[in-house]
Amino acid sequence: MDQSLNLRVPNKLVKPHTMVVEMNLKEDDPSRFKINRDKIINRGDTFDFAVGKKSLVRAKLILDSFVKAVEKRGLKIMNCEGITFLLISEEKIQIRLWEKSRFLEQDENSCGFRDQELSGELYFQYMRRCTCVEKQWGDTPYSKLEEKLGRVNGSLEYIGKKEHEQRLIREEYWREYERKQVIIKEENAKKEAEFSDFKGLLGQSIRWERTQAIRKYINCVEVNPNSTIQGIKDRDEWISWAKAKADWYDPTTSCDDIYLNEFSSFHEELLEGKKRLDRNNVCKL
Structure with a gap:
């Protein structure tokens, strides 16, 4: 910590920082809970703090020294929607000034929440995820928060630099x-394209092989004048029709057909029984 910084907390405010001046006393609505009646929670455009009325003057003195020391270090404090951040190495370190409270003994016949009382012990708290206290510095039976501002500033700067380093590591x-x-x-896209192309190749080779079988059958009928085809009266007409269908089905020719669309996966699925022909899809033939 910079030894030139004045981290001694005075007994009274001298030219207080604007942030401290603006710590207006704004009490919550009356409540049956003692803690809410006595504690001043100011979450507006100034530092995030929650202290009791008896500790407010002391809290202002501590906060005034803290803020001035922070700014002398070239750092900045930012208040946003009731939350205070200390900007260190481009990191937003959430902090607040807090007075510790203790639960009171509850009457055996009472029910509901237990009342609390303020302890007079003040803490600077470093918050994680808005509500979780990660680390705090404050009053103990042997020392006061006023004596620890140098440690608080140094620790917060160290935390900010470590979080910055960790963020850079995460970003990398x-x-x-x-x-x-x-x-x-990209590799998966290439694999998918390769497999798709192979699948197409396999399909075309199977079609070609089937076409050869069809043509052999047509040729067998054609060279054998005595061959008969069940349900066919005009043999020559059938041979002409069959050759045209073979040319349509053959992937190496894919000739147009007078009635059928170009052979596609739809036709393949019909042939394999994966689809049924109906009035809704007959137009795709």
């Missing part, structure tokens, strides 16, 4: 992760 990790994901995505 995620950059590398995203880079690897792009590579994996």
